[in-house]
Amino acid sequence: xxxxxxxxxxxxxxxxxxxxxxxxxxxxxxxxxxxxxxxxxxxxxxxxxxxxxxxxxxxxxxxxxxxxxxxxxxxxxxxxxxxxxxxxxxxxxxxxxxxxxxxxxxxxxxxxxxxxxxxxxxxxxxxxxxxxxxxxxxxxxxxxxxxxxxxxxxxxxxxxxxxxxxxxxxxxxxxxxxxxxxxxxxxxxxxxxxxxxxxxxxxxxxxxxxxxxxxxxxxxxxxxxxxxxxxxxxxxxxxxxxxxxxxxxxxxxxxxxxxxxxxxxxxxxxxxxxxxxxxxxxxxxxxxxxxxxxxxxxxxxxxxxxxxxxxxxxxxxxxxxxxxxxxxxxxxxxxxxxxxxxxxxxxxxxxxxxxxxxxxxxxxxxxxxxxxxxxxxxxxxxxxxxxxxxxxxxxxxxxxxxxxxxxxxxxxxxxxxxxxx
Amino acid sequence: xxxxxxxxxxxxxxxxxxxxxxxxxxxxxxxxxxxxxxxxxxxxxxxxxxxxxxxxxxxxxxxxxxxxxxxxxxxxxxxxxxxxxxxxxxxxxxxxxxxxxxxxxxxxxxxxxxxxxxxxxxxxxxxxxxxxxxxxxxxxxxxxxxxxxxxxxxxxxxxxxxxxxxxxxxxxxxxxxxxxxxxxxxxxxxxxxxxxxxxxxxxxxxxxxxxxxxxxxxxxxxxxx
Numbered sequence: 014x015x016x017x018x019x020x021x022x023x024x025x026x027x028x029x030x031x032x033x034x035x036x037x038x039x040x041x042x043x044x045x046x047x048x049x050x051x052x053x054x055x056x057x058x059x060x061x062x063x064x065x066x067x068x069x070x071x072x073x074x075x076x077x078x079x080x081x082x083x084x085x086x087x088x089x090x091x092x093x094x095x096x097x098x099x100x101x102x103x104x105x106x107x108x109x110x111x112x113x114x115x116x117x118x119x120x121x122x123x124x125x126x127x128x129x130x131x132x133x134x135x136x137x138x139x140x141x142x143x144x145x146x147x148x149x150x151x152x153x154x155x156x157x158x159x160x161x162x163x164x165x166x167x168x169x170x171x172x173x174x175x176x177x178x179x180x181x182x183x184x185x186x187x188x189x190x191x192x193x194x195x196x197x198x199x200x201x202x203x204x205x206x207x208x209x210x211x212x213x214x215x216x217x218x219x220x221x222x223x224x225x226x227x228x229x230x231x232x233x234x235x236x237x238x239x240x241x242x243x244x245x246x247x248x249x250x251x252x253x254x255x256x257x258x259x260x261x262x263x264x265x266x267x268x269x270x271x272x273x274x275x276x277x278x279x280x281x282x283x284x285x286x287x288x289x290x291x292x293x294x295x296x297x298x299x300x301x302x303x304x305x306x307x308x309x310x311x312x313x314x315x316x317x318x319x320x321x322x323x324x325x326x327x328x329x330x331x332x333x334x335x336x337x338x339x340x341x342x343x344x345x346x347x348x349x350x351x352x353x354x355x356x357x358x359x360x361x362x363x364x365x366x367x368x369x370x371x372x373x374x375x376x377x378x379x380x381x382x383x384x385x386x387x388x389x390x391x392x393x394x395x396x397x398x399x400x401x402x403x404x405x406x407x408x409x410x411x412x413x414x415x416x417x418x419x420x421x422x423x424x425x426x427x428x429x430x431x432x433x434x
Numbered sequence: 435x436x437x438x439x440x441x442x443x444x445x446x447x448x449x450x451x452x453x454x455x456x457x458x459x460x461x462x463x464x465x466x467x468x469x470x471x472x473x474x475x476x477x478x479x480x481x482x483x484x485x486x487x488x489x490x491x492x493x494x495x496x497x498x499x500x501x502x503x504x505x506x507x508x509x510x511x512x513x514x515x516x517x518x519x520x521x522x523x524x525x526x527x528x529x530x531x532x533x534x535x536x537x538x539x540x541x542x543x544x545x546x547x548x549x550x551x552x553x554x555x556x557x558x559x560x561x562x563x564x565x566x567x568x569x570x571x572x573x574x575x576x577x578x579x580x581x582x583x584x585x586x587x588x589x590x591x592x593x594x595x596x597x598x599x600x601x602x603x604x605x606x607x608x609x610x611x612x613x614x615x616x617x618x619x620x621x622x623x624x625x626x627x628x629x630x631x632x633x634x635x636x637x638x639x640x641x642x643x644x645x646x647x648x649x650x651x652x653x654x655x656x657x658x659x
Contacts, residue, residue, distance in 0.1 A: 017545065017546055017548050019545070019548075020542065020545040020546050020548075023545075024542075027533050027534060028533065031533040330529060331531050331532075333529075334529045334530075334531060335531075335542075336490070336514070337488070337490060337517065337523050337525075337529075338517065338518065338523065338542065338543040338546070338591065339514050339515065339517045339518020339519070339543055339546055339547070339595075340514060340518075340546055341510060341511050341514035341515075342510060342514075343511070344514070344546070427490050428485045428490050428491050431485075431525060431529070431603075432481060432485070
């Protein structure tokens with residue numbers, strides 16, 4: 014039998030309009046739940062994303078370097094006479110090897126020709142001293158290909174004065190850590206003297222400041238052009254200590270790191286290995302967000318259940334009369350289900366709007382912290398999927414909350430109501 | 435097809451609070467255009483019988499025919515459809531949907547049937563209201579009119595789908611003598627002018643005496659018809 018939706022919706026609408034107060038209360042319950050869900054999830058995932066970006070953009074997907082470590086096989090292990098003996102070697106020293114990556118330039122060339130690789134940036138890390146009068150401050154100077162670094166990471170965001178191009182075009186330029194600049198009272202355009210571990214002194218021109226937000230780094234680390242650092246150390250153009258690789262797809266990092274390690278006999282650390290604990294934090298935050306939202310929606314669902322239940326008791330006579338005049342049990346059930354779904358739809362859409370409004374509000378609240386120089390307001394993630402999930406959840410919860418009372422209405426025996434027994 | 439409604443050996447038991455045989459072997463018919471009344475003391479089972487005849491109560495033994503079609507044993511969905519299309523019902527207490535206007539109340543069963551366009555249904559409803567002299571109330575809320583008016587609206591609603599039979603459960607039981615007389619005259623007019631069949635359960639002796647036929651019940655049995 015065909016269901017006559019027009020009449021059903023008309024009756025549902027009339028019930029809702031004449032019971033405006035209950036309708037509004039029920040809808041507001043949904044609005045509150047969905048609004049809170051949207052706000053929470055947007056804010057939480059916004060924060061997660063910001064923290065992810067903070068770590069992920071600063072960390073290469075694969076980091077290649079030469080580990081200083083003892084040999085796996087000590088000489089005695091190679092000696093066949095002691096094969097069956099238990100060999101104890103005391104005071105094992107690291108293996109004598111150079112810090113530079115062997116065959117760095119061919120490796121770079123190979124990496125850049127790989128399709129999965131977005132880019133590979135060479136680095137040369139050097140221990141130096143910053144000189145300020147008679148004071149020597151220990152620190153690092155990292156030689157980089159600054160344009161490639163800017164393309165592959167968000168290092169540009171952390172250059173608080175000057176630009177990457179300034180460094181690229183200034184042969185003896187240095188991007189000084191902001192902590193160092195403050196300690197030595199230096200500003201852009203000044204010169205700073207550095208000395209190598211060997212004692213050679215070089216003057217460098219400050220082209221900008223670097224602020225990672227992590228004081229321990231900003232107090233010791235500066236950047237210069239790769240060639241400049243190679244010249245300071247008196248090394249050749251193939252002297253490279255680290256290669257940072259960025260892939261198109263982060264998921265391939267682990268497999269590729271293992272392959273590179275075997276192929277080139279270097280240490281290759283992938284991002285998943287380096288930041289294993291990070292994912293855990295994100296997951297737990299998401300879990301909390303969803304737990305809170307679901308709780309709110311369940312509370313809203315009980316509100317709808319209660320109000321519909323009351324409505325059905327109030328409308329017993331109406332239900333009996335509808336059944337007597339030819340409306341079937343299913344028709345009656347659909348009338349009350351429609352009411353629940355209309356409440357869910359209106360409350361849900363209103364919730365999305367309020368959630369969006371609150372997100373905008375949070376998005377515009379100032380949030381300035383030294384740790385994050387590029388962030389000026391609280392982060393919000395406007396993923397449209399959250400809005401789809403929100404409205405689906407509103408409809409689903411009101412559907413379930415409406416089903417039980419409406420099923421009762423379906424089963425009401427009109428004869429008993431009309432005869433008053 | 436001269437018989438509109440036919441009951442064959444209808445028996446009914448109440449199971450609660452104790453097993454009780456309410457209707458005992460009821461058999462009778464209502465002819466087309468006949469105005470019949472069922473009389474009896476309270477507890478004689480007359481209302482119980484009427485609700486079985488109305489198809490709302492399906493818990494009985496025996497057979498029930500409407501327009502020569504066996505109704506017994508059909509699904510609730512089908513019975514709803516039959517009630518909607520072929521049976522008009524008037525109760526003792528008006529039983530209008532108080533949140534709807536008078537004309538909306540009258541139109542609802544026709545909208546459910548959905549055989550006519552909205553405009554046509556509205557026209558029909560207006561015509562029924564005019565016929566019962568309450569056309570001026572059409573736009574009023576059902577809760578804002580008097581008891582006599584409500585009963586007339588209920589009659590208009592019962593007639594909207596041009597049913598085969600109109601059933602009434604003490605339709606004048608709650609009305610004063612003026613309004614009772616009014617309702618009786620309406621029923622009579624419907625029978626005479628439109629050939630409608632009517633079956634009315636009543637306490638009112640004067641009312642029953644003026645109908646075509648009285649079916650008298652006592653202790654769940656028809657004692658005279």
